[in-house]
Every structure is written in structure tokens, then in C-alpha cells.
Amino acid sequence: MGGVLRIHFSDRDFRHVQVARSADPVWEAFLGLHVLTTPLARLPRRLHPWRRQAAARLQDDGLRAAARLLRDLAPADAAYFPDFLTPAESEEGMASALRTLRATPGTRLARELREAARYRTLPGWTRRLASGDRGLLDQVADAVLHFHTRLIAPDWSEVEATVATDWERRMETLERGTVAMLATLTPFVWRDPVLSAPYPVDADLHLRGRGVRLIPSFFCHTTPIAIADPSLPPVVVYPIGGPPPDPRAGADRADVLAALLGAGRARVLGALTGTFTTGSLAVRLGMPASTVSGHLKVLRDADLVRSERDGAHVMHRLTSRGRHLLRPS
Template sequence: MLHIHFDDRDVARVQIAAEPDPLWETVLAMHQLAPAGRGVAVHAAWRDRARRELDERGLTRAARLISALAPADARYFPDFLTPDAARDGLAAGLAALRDTPRARLTAESARAALPDRLPRWAGALATGSRQPLDELADAFKEVHRAVIAPDWTEVSATVDCDRSARARTLCHDGVDAMLNTFRPVLRWEPPVLHVDYPYERDLRLHGRGLRLIPSHFCRRRPIALADPGLPPVLVYPVAHSTAWAPATSRSCHPQALSTLLGRTRARILAALDDPATTGELARRLRVSAPSASEHVSALREANLARSHRDGGCVIHALTPLGTALLHGELAPVRLGSGRPPAAPAPHLRATAAPGSSVLPPPGSGPAPRRSRPAGAGR
């Protein structure tokens, strides 16, 4: 269990990241490529596509570089792999990774190598060598481009839905209520936040606050940085309501909706599968707030969307007809019956045993030893 200790200053400085972190998502996506039974079921289609893409593009070694330093079941992996600068995007994160100070590179690489888990090639990192660090940064860039970037819009939308729901709770009911939305993986007993974790650890914030980072690819348990001197963050898994399909495996139904409604309006319809305010829709789809409002109004006039006031916010959601259209569940209606289509059924929404990565480390050395439960922290 991880125990995060707050004081009065920390409670006022809790933040929820506005965007998914590209380096965290890349590391955690590699965790999904563990053997059968270790990845989250909702990502099964993505795993199949990702393995094919990595193989066809000759990026298996690049993926191994990442998974060797940050194995799915490692008790610890270096904090320098996920620098705070990545909150400003992939390029900023990679630049910070390449600029990791030599002393930090040596200390964290040596700590990761303590269980004799790192492959031989990674030993050069512990000496402060820049060449393997540059190779690692290049690996992050290529792997992200191949298997993360094609689905970044959906990754961002999933994260934004989670963030929006928690932000509304924070706005209306305060920090206590928002932190209680994370049960059972997080348990808020003021002034301590107890986190489901593979070992006992205490983290004292000392007025620095806590940045919560929702993650599309995080598995089951939250993860924190190991160094208590770094800006405190807690990466947590978002909920996935249905089996998520990667970009290349989706049906042509979204294109059909675009033909019927227009591209932006179809995207608004799809985004409203998770209720949102106008501002949240605009951020989620990267359109202006007036444009989002105009399209919602058109959908509302067509009885595909509805709006209601919740405190100081106006929340937009799909009507049963909008849900049926989005999911292809419109029932046939006999002419002259006067009966509307039947409303669709409501949209409904484990720790795996340790194992080795599906991507063994490069070189001739043995596969790294795994020692922690799936989804363990750092």
C-alpha cells in the first residue's frame, strides 16, 4: 500500500492532467504487450495490431529497449523514462529524456540493475553514456509513432472523459468527494490517500500538491514516481466502458455517420456517448466552443442530443435515438405505426500472475527477471 500524506496546502494543489502523457502511455502500452493473461482484455485488439505493426516496421528491437528498462512486473523502473516535461507533448518529453543529467542517469540505471534484471547493453546507461540514451529516445519516438499515435485521438478522448467527470465532481463537491471517486484503488482518509500498491511505502507531499494523470493504457493499479524529490504524480487507469478497437480494426460505421451528418457533427455525436459540457467537447475534439455549441444545437433539434443544467454547467448527452444511431441499433418501424424506434438497452460498462515480457531484451543475455505483480508501482 502507498500512503500519500497531505497537508492543508496539498489539498488545495491537487490537479488532474489535462492531456494524456505520451511517454507514460508508451511505457504502459508496452506493459500491455506482456504474455496472454497479463494485458487488460479491453486492449486485446490493440495488442494484436501493435505486435503486427512492430514486426512489419522492424521496430521489435526498439520496443525491447523500452520493455527491458521498464518491464511490466518490475518493482522499480527509472523515473527518467517519464520526465515531467512530457506534459507539454512528445517532443518536449523526448528532449528532456535526452537531457537527463549524468548523475541521475547513473543512479537510476544502477538502481534498476540491482536485481540483475537489465540486459548487458543497458549497463552503459549506468556509466552515464549518452549513446544508449539517444537510442532509447529514438525508440520511444518510433514506437509511439507506430502503435500509439494512430489512436491518439481515441486515447485523448478516453482520458478526457475520465478527467471531465472527476473535474465536475471537484467543481461541485470539492476535493474530498473527487478523491473518493477513485475507490477501490484509492481510498481517501484525510489527510492520507491510500493507494493499492504492491509494497508498503509513504510519500509526504510537503505542500507540493499532487498531479493525477489519467492513463488509457495503465493496468489495474496506479503508479507513482519512485524518487520522493521529484514533482509528485500518480498515474491511474481510466475506466473503459466497452472493448476498445484500435484505428485499423474499426468498422466503416464512423465513415457512414460522417457521410450522413458531416465529419464534425458525427464526431460530436460520438463524443456525446460520454456526457460533456460544451467546453469539454471543444477540448476533446479540438474545435472552438462556438462550433461545438452549434453542432450540439443541430443534434438537439434532430432529437439526437439533449442538454440539462447541472449546477453552473450545462451537460450535453445523447438521447435514446442518438445512442441507437451511434451504435447501429435502430429498430425498423412500420410505416404509419406512429411508434418511435425502441430505445436501446442501457450502455453497460484481475491481478494477473507474474510473467516475462513478450518482448525480451535485445542482445544475447537472458530475459530480465520479473518479480512484481502485474500493474505494480515504482
Template sequence: MAGTLSIHFTHADFRHVRFARSPDPMWEAILGLHVLATPADRLPARLRAWRGRARERVRRAEVRGAFRLLNDLAPSDASYWPDFLTPAESEEGLAVGLRVLRETPPARLERELREASRHRPLPAWTRRLAAGDRALLDDVAHALHHVHGSLLAPDWSEVEATGAADRARRMEALEGGLGAVFASFTPFVWRDPVLSAPYPVDRTIHLRGRGLRLIPSYFCHTRPVAIADPRLPPVVVYPLHPDDPPGPPHTDRQDAALARLLGTNRARVLAALATTRTTGDVAARLALPASSVSGHLTVLRDAGLVASERAGLHVMHRLTARGRHLLGR
């Protein structure tokens, strides 16, 4: 049964809203596994492509074992999974997050696994974990590390670049105030002082001056996910690429006018950046030489229509607000 997540702000909370600079590696490991477990026809196109690549990687025995262990704790259809799997400290990196996970106090393990058992039957081995079995907890940390390294790391530069592009859009919206930023988050709805979104169950969070940390997620694709324990700092993970309704399609006449304005190939390059891409991606998509695409991107960037940011070994390109406006998106 579908519900609503309602987050209630006070004036004090607005001073403590934080926007994560990039997706969180431990959240992404869990949510990436959820994508693998989701039928392809229920995923957006960008994640169908990733799922196809990742399913080849998950055929290895050690990856399958990690998948099964983590799926026992945090299945894709769960309305709750233990918060100790996604510690706040992982914002400092995967190594720090895994260290904190390994140090989870036994009382917290017991409390959160007991809560999980209220929502669904748990396998027998989780009783030993709930009792504080440190070797099992180390196995959980190893599984997360293995999933991240085997399934996510090959595409992590794209994940980070997409997060950077999302952050730039939020900062543009900030010119209209924090309420305008909240209004820019799909599938959230902002009605001062409540931020709400679809959720598996009805849930209300009163921030009470603690503020809120918002984390973008490449693999979260339907609705946001919130930290469950009200004693922990409030955290909400939101989809980086919601399936927004498309804008009005260009007519042939508009496309022809854009081609006359920019040149045919330059207009094609601009349109190809409807999603964040590398130079090579654009070149392959349009069957153009990479050197030619690079030149077009330079001109479009100088005109303020495209922004480029380095992410690991790649440079990622995205439309600016001006570029989206020119394309009618």
C-alpha cells in the same frame, strides 16, 4: 506480493493539485509496451483490440529492437523502472520530453539504474548507460520515439479524446469539492487526508506542500504508477478506463421504455456510447448509415445527453452525466 500506495496530503497540498489535460506521450509509450507484453486474457476488451493491432506493427525489425531495448529498462512486471524515462517536461510534448531525456545527467543515470538493479538483474549493456554513455542514451530516446510513432500514433486521437472525456468527468465531480474528485478515481480510495490504491509494494508518499500531478493513461489498466524518486515532483499516473463493477443491467421493460422515449435507433446510439466512440464507430457497431447516426447524435447532444469533442482528425462522442444517469450507468 501486493501492497498499497498511500499519498498523504496537507492543507498546502490541496492548492497545488494538478490534473493533466491529456495522457503523457512518454508514459504511454512505456505502458503501451506493457500492454503488448501482457497476455490478452488479462486485459480489458478495449486494450485487447489495440494489442491485436499493435502486435502486427511490432513485427517490423526496427520496432522489435526498440521493444527489446525498452523492455530491458522497464519490463511490464517491474516494481520499479528509472524515472528518467518519463521526465516531467514531456507534458509539453514528445519532442520536449525526448530532449530532456537525452540531457539526463550522468549522476542521475547511475543512481536510477543502480536502484533498478536492486529490484532485478539488468543486462550488461546498461552498465555503459549508467556510466553516462550518451550514444546509448540517444538509442533509448530513439526507441521511445519509434515506439510512439509506430505503435501509438495511429490511435493517438482516441487516446486524447478518451483523456478529454475523463477530464470532463473529473470537472463535473469538482462541483462537490476536491475530495469528491478524489473519490471519483477508481481504483483509488479517499479517506481524508490520504489517497490510497493497490500497488505492487507498500509505498507511502508524504507530499509536504509540494502538491500532486495526476496524469490519465489509456494504457495503464490495473493500478496507478507513481514517480519513485522522492526528490522529484510527485506524479501519479492513473487508469483512464478502470474495470468498474457494472451497474444493474437494464431489463427488457426498461429498454423498451427507453426506445419509446427516444426512438429505437436513437436509444441504440445512446447505449453504444458506453465507451467513447467516433460517429463511424457507432455506425459500424449498429449497422446504421453514418448520416443517420450523425443526426441522432445531434439530437442527443442538444438534449445534454452526449458531449462531442474534436481530437485530431476525429470527433469523439461520450455520454454526459445526464446520459449515463438515463442509461442507469
């Protein structure tokens, strides 16, 4: 990792900064692919369960073929992969994104694949794609959909809930101004008027009054990723999360919460590190499900926990107030 991404702001850009409220299905598909091809030891622990499950599901021949095709175009270690793979229309959902992907002009396919070839040797089949082969482009779009449906969608409620939690955290800091919010983004550093972060290559993104759309990602786990083409709307995908908590401070906080809420409710609150069903929390804590359910009702009434139905299950996660109670910093 020898480069730096520098995002250059002007006064006008601050009026056009957006933070995506929900996860982007296409970006999560490609970044999930990167997680799948990254050694477990190099991944944050929160991604380990998904990585193991996804690796097991890859026994399916069709899914392996889809993953191989996408990996040829956008490997995890690529300094650049074509922007046409992640159209801005994915903000409107997977169907809209795939319509745009299938309609990518031939001139753009050729230009972006030529740019990718500057950084690495591309497989021979990409020459047909660069020449505008529509059938092959449809195969790429089908592979994105197949990979997302089989490997990302089964855990989408957790992805969405985790991204929503990050969004709420950014909105809280936004009360102190846009610069204060930008300063919370990891691994970025703010030095007026430039936001910078480690990157595979040296790159400068000049916003030129257009602002930037910031997309928090569940599967992004190393450096942020920016749309490379300066003529496209500026988009930057960044990893959720922050610095690890101080374990001594966590122990002190647990004692305070137990005195305030009672030991049982404090344990339930502290166990909500993501999105869980009542049953999964009960197993995690070694408590009867009925006891956990009672604690969750009290915490929900106090606006510390949010519960939402997802199909046959009710999923529980912390509210911004609950997170603040656990981690006041």
C-alpha cells in the same frame, strides 16, 4: 501484488492537486509497452483490439528492437523503473520530453539504474548507460519516439478522447470538493489524510505541501504508478474507468432512454462507449450511415454528443451530459 502505495496529504496539498486534462505521450508509450507484453486474458476488454493490432505491427524488425530496448529498462512487472524515462516535461509534449531525456545528467542515470538493479537483474548493456554513454541514451530516446509513433500515435485520437472523458468526470465530482474527487479514483481508497492503492511494493509518497499531479492513462490497467524519487515533483498515473455497470440497471435505463429519445437515437447514444466515426457507428449498429448521421445531429444539438474533425474523419463521443444521461450515478 503485495504492497500498498500511500500518498500523504497535508492541508496545503489540497490547494495544489492537478488532474491532467490530456494524455501524456511518454507515459502512454511505456504503459502501452506493458499492455503489449501482458497476456490478453489479463487485460480489460477495451484494450484487446489495440493489443491485437499492436502485436501484428511488431513484425517490423526496427520496432521489435525498440520495444526490446525499452522493455529491458521498464518491464511490465517491474516494482520500479527509472524516473528519468518519464520526465515531467512530457506535459508539454513528446519533443520537450525527449529533449529532457537526452540531457539526463550522468549522475542521475547511475543513481536510478542502481536503484532499478536492487529489484531485478539488469541487462549488461545498461552498465554503459549508467556510466553516462550519450549515444546509448540517444538510442533510448529514439526508441521511445519510434514506439510511440508506430504503435501509440495511430490511435491517439481515441486515447485523447477517452482521457478527456475521464477528466470531465473528475471535474464534475470536484464540485463537491477535492476529497470527493480523490474518492472517485480507482483503485484508490481515501482515509483522511491518506490516499492508498495496491502497489508492487510498500511505498509512501509524502507531498509536503507540493500537491500532486494526477495523470489519467488509457493504457494503465492494473495499479497506479508514482514517481519514486521524493525530490521530484509528485506525479501519479492512474487507470481510467470505474466499476462495471449493473447489466439489469443498464437494461432498465435503455428502456427509459428509448421512451425519451426514440429507439434509434437511444441506440446511437448507448453505442458511444468510446470515440467513433459515423461509419464505424453505422457498422456497429447495423444502421445506414445517413440514419446514424441524422441521429447524431439531434444528439449533438442536445449537447449529448460532441463531434470533432480529426484529419479526414469526424469523431463522435459523449459529452458529460450524455454520459450522465446514460449512467446517472
